[in-house]
Amino acid sequence: MPTATEHLAFAAAKDMNLTAIILTLNEAGHLPRCLESVRSAGASILVVDSFSTDATREIAEAYGARVVQHPFLNYASQFNWALSQLSPAVDWVLRLDADEYLTASLVEEIRSRLPRLAEDVSGVFCGRRMTFQGRLIRFGGVFPIRVLRLFRNGKGQCENRWMDEHIVAAGLKEDFNGEIIDDNLKSLTWWVSKHNAYASREALDLLYLKYRSLPRKSSADLQVSSQPGAKRWLKEAIYARLPGGLRALLYFMYRYIIRLGFLDGPSGTAFHILQGFWYRYLVDVKIAEVERYKATHRCDLEKAIEEILEIRLQSRVPDIDL
Numbered sequence: 666m667p668t669a670t671e672h673l674a675f676a677a678a679k680d681m682n683l684t685a686i687i688l689t690l691n692e693a694g695h696l697p698r699c700l701e702s703v704r705s706a707g708a709s710i711l712v713v714d715s716f717s718t719d720a721t722r723e724i725a726e727a728y729g730a731r732v733v734q735h736p737f738l739n740y741a742s743q744f745n746w747a748l749s750q751l752s753p754a755v756d757w758v759l760r761l762d763a764d765e766y767l768t769a770s771l772v773e774e775i776r777s778r779l780p781r782l783a784e785d786v787s788g789v790f791c792g793r794r795m796t797f798q799g800r801l802i803r804f805g806g807v808f809p810i811r812v813l814r815l816f817r818n819g820k821g822q823c824e825n826r827w828m829d830e831h832i833v834a835a836g837l838k839e840d841f842n843g844e845i846i847d848d849n850l851k852s853l854t855w856w857v858s859k860h861n862a863y864a865s866r867e868a869l870d871l872l873y874l875k876y877r878s879l880p881r882k883s884s885a886d887l888q889v890s891s892q893p894g895a896k897r898w899l900k901e902a903i904y905a906r907l908p909g910g911l912r913a914l915l916y917f918m919y920r921y922i923i924r925l926g927f928l929d930g931p932s933g934t935a936f937h938i939l940q941g942f943w944y945r946y947l948v949d950v951k952i953a954e955v956e957r958y959k960a961t962h963r964c965d966l967e968k969a970i971e972e973i974l975e976i977r978l979q980s981r982v983p984d985i986d987l
Contacts, residue, residue, distance in 0.1 A: 681757065692763035710730035716734055744760065748822060759815050771791055787817045789840070800933060860944050865975065865976060871905055874901055913948075917938070
């Protein structure tokens with residue numbers, strides 16, 4: 666039987682209008698787990714689908730989600746469009762990916778603490794961890810990372826970035842102890858293809874940083890005092906200034922040796938090599954290819970980016986104005 670405290674928490678959760686936004690494309694294999702955890706937190710669900718060809722829409726609707734479809738350019742533009750679809754009656758927004766789920770401790774905090782936060786608190790940080798090939802990554806200095814995934818409706822938006830985008834929100838922030846687990850169940854072939862696409866976007870962001878003539882949002886959007894902000898500062902102030910290729914190797918050695926990544930076992934070794942070295946080396950090779958194309962064809966940087974990275978720069982994310 667529920668305790669009196671649990672009854673009070675449930676009543677508070679009912680009075681709080683929380684909506685989870687989940688972006689999808691062929692996520693039938695992940696959605697039931699994700700939506701179960703969201704529903705247990707007492708949240709309404711908005712699924713923004715990029716025209717899935719599997720049972721994504723049917724599964725989402727079976728869980729009571731509102732499903733809308735919208736063409737996908739990148740995560741930031743899709744998420745910010747989703748925000749425009751929310752009713753003004755929504756109090757809080759939860760950003761969650763389809764392959765993520767909320768831990769029981771985070772569900773409890775959302776139910777008991779979120780409705781009681783002061784009015785001047787605009788966002789909530791929580792922990793995020795990742796699994797790789799069935800193993801929770803514990804070493805390498807990567808996880809848990811603190812992420813802002815809960816924010817008051819109208820107080821936050823997604824950064825104007827092609828990669829490594831975070832929610833930015835004006836006002837005070839609170840910290841929850843619970844975590845979000847990223848546990849993708851798809852194949853390694855899918856993972857490699859996904860990170861190849863990510864590498865193009867990451868290369869674009871580093872080119873934005875190197876060539877200041879290209880428009881981009883400042884890294885100051887994330888406070889350096891926050892964990893994501895500190896990592897962003899290290900990336901832009903130190904990592905980006907190191908020679909291409911060498912920085913990927915140094916970063917891998919830091920993660921795998923100094924931060925004991927080898928203790929994550931065979932699956933962890935694969936993760937640290939692929940995500941900590943291969944992916945970042947691929948980014949550097951793509952940057953070099955863009956610059957080589959620019960020099961060989963004597964064209965501007967925007968043209969080289971569109972030809973090599975296959976990213977249309979005219980379709981940028983609108984600037985954030987909070």
